Amino acid sequence: MxxxxxxxxxxxxxxxxxxxxxxxxxxxxxxxxxxxxxxxxxxxxxxxxxxxxxxxxxxxxxxxxxxxxxxxxxxxxxxxxxxxxxxxxxxxxxxxxxxxxxxxxxxxxxxxxxxxxxxxxxxxxxxxxxxxxxxxxxxxxxxxxxxxxxxxxxxxxxxxxxxxxxxxxxxxxxxxxxxxxxxxxxxxxxxxxxxxLIKFCIFGNFCNEDGRHFPAHFNVNVWKYSGDSNNPRGPAITSNASNNVGVNDAGDAFGDPLCVFLPDSEGSDEYYFEITLMESDAYDAQPGIIRSGVITDDDVRALYDGEDNTDYFHFREGNCGGEDTPDLFDNQLMADI
Incomplete structure (x- = not known):
């Protein structure tokens, strides 16, 4: 955390x-x-x-x-x-x-x-x-x-x-x-x-048809939730932030988690997220938005482990045979692109 x-x-x-x-x-x-x-x-x-x-x-x-x-x-x-x-x-x-x-x-x-x-x-x-x-x-x-x-x-x-x-x-x-x-x-x-400012960290895997896991390359856009489900994007918080990916000395693909800061005021705060899968040399996948929806400051704080650590939101895209941890995004809200 x-x-x-x-x-x-x-x-x-x-x-x-x-x-x-x-x-x-x-x-x-x-x-x-x-x-x-x-x-x-x-x-x-x-x-x-x-x-x-x-x-x-x-x-x-x-x-x-x-x-x-x-x-x-x-x-x-x-x-x-x-x-x-x-x-x-x-x-x-x-x-x-x-x-x-x-x-x-x-x-x-x-x-x-x-x-x-x-x-x-x-x-x-x-x-x-x-x-x-x-x-x-x-x-x-x-x-x-x-x-x-x-x-x-x-x-x-x-x-x-x-x-x-x-x-x-x-x-x-x-x-x-x-x-x-x-x-x-x-x-x-x-x-x-x-x-x-509360920190929200994301890590992801992409799995091919055979179920093999690869570290996902992705970017994140975050807005304050507008309150309108038909137009959920309010003021921008984070724009086109992407995680670092590459290949280590052993020839294995790696991907780093991505952390974003979210302003946290008194009372409840809601944030609209879009997570986009990006191209990678490690796997063959069609780029596009794979997660979208609204989370709250309570959702973010629930990932905190004590004063100085936080767990990641871990998404699993493709044939991974498992759900996101935790399951935060229902993909029901999607802004017009």
Whole structure:
């Protein structure tokens, strides 16, 4: 079994703050022709969109529960860097005294005032955003439009429009311990919410007419189940992920299991799978979809064996004389191709 990985979605709420004596005092100290930016973070639970994960991210570290201390931010205006840069982001300290600003019972961490986040009105793009603890350990990062982008509601770069005298609430999603560059901008308050990634691993055999078993070569596509049996594909989670196959030094064909990450929110989650048998030098078979259907997060967790291990879903295609273990897919749902 593989690790369960916690991800954090950083939500920025878009809006304008109206007359409040404390906020007015701060605004009056700033150039009225500029917009002001700040950051706040709240650890909570949330559902974000999903994406395909890279094969080399098979062992994601678990998210730290350390206390966030500061953020690194960079954003562009037009073709030029306007706040920091990807190689030299600005550092914005977090207020050590969090408070529940949105009334949901969970405290938010706010960034301190920063003159570098007092910006002239205009259109900006958030390109880089990371959060660190007091020891300089990176806790969360906003993914760019690759790799993890569909695990979050909005990946970077993120367009932002600032107007004079406005405090901006903008939504940006983050996940844990990823190296991608992320950018941030304007007077922003961030709300951090937590999702878990659960891992689902697949192994398969193809059996010829004589009943001989071969390791199957296959690919997998996964979507969030739309709820419509006639059109089951919702937002994409994993696209065209395939397992590694080959021939070892002894001349025997081999196939590796394939593991995919599935976002797991509070409550029940449903995922629509399509597993396609692919061509192989080891056997002669017609390529095509061999398994399809909806499974739930409970189905995935049922394969977990303790905290750090998971059993595989094992399919048997052809004249194998046995059923899938466990028997998850009824092939009743099939999207139009």
């Amino acid at each position: 593989k690790k369960m990985t916690t991800i954090f979605a950083l939500l920025l709420f878009l809006g304008t703050l109206f007359s409040c004596s404390k906020d007015e005092a701060k605004l009056n100290d700033l150039d009225p022709e500029k917009a002001t930016v700040s950051f706040g973070s709240l650890l909570n639970d949330m559902v974000g969109n999903k994406t395909a994960l890279k094969d080399d991210l098979d062992d994601l570290p678990e998210c730290s529960d350390a206390i966030p201390a500061y953020a690194e931010v960079a954003m562009t205006r037009g073709e030029a860097w306007a706040v920091g840069s990807d190689t030299n982001p600005i550092r914005v300290e977090l207020n050590p005294n969090p408070s529940d600003f949105d009334g949901d019972g969970v405290d938010n961490y706010f960034t301190e005032e920063s003159s570098e986040l007092e910006l002239v009105p205009g259109f900006y793009s958030l390109e880089y955003f990371k959060i660190f603890d007091a020891d300089g350990n990176m806790l969360w990062i906003a993914p760019r439009s690759r790799g993890f982008q569909n695990l979050v509601e909005n990946s970077l770069p993120l367009p932002i429009s600032l107007k004079a005298g406005v405090k901006k609430y903008v939504s940006v999603d983050v996940i844990c311990f990823d190296d991608r560059v992320v950018n941030e901008y304007g007077y922003l308050f961030f709300d951090v919410q937590a999702n878990e």
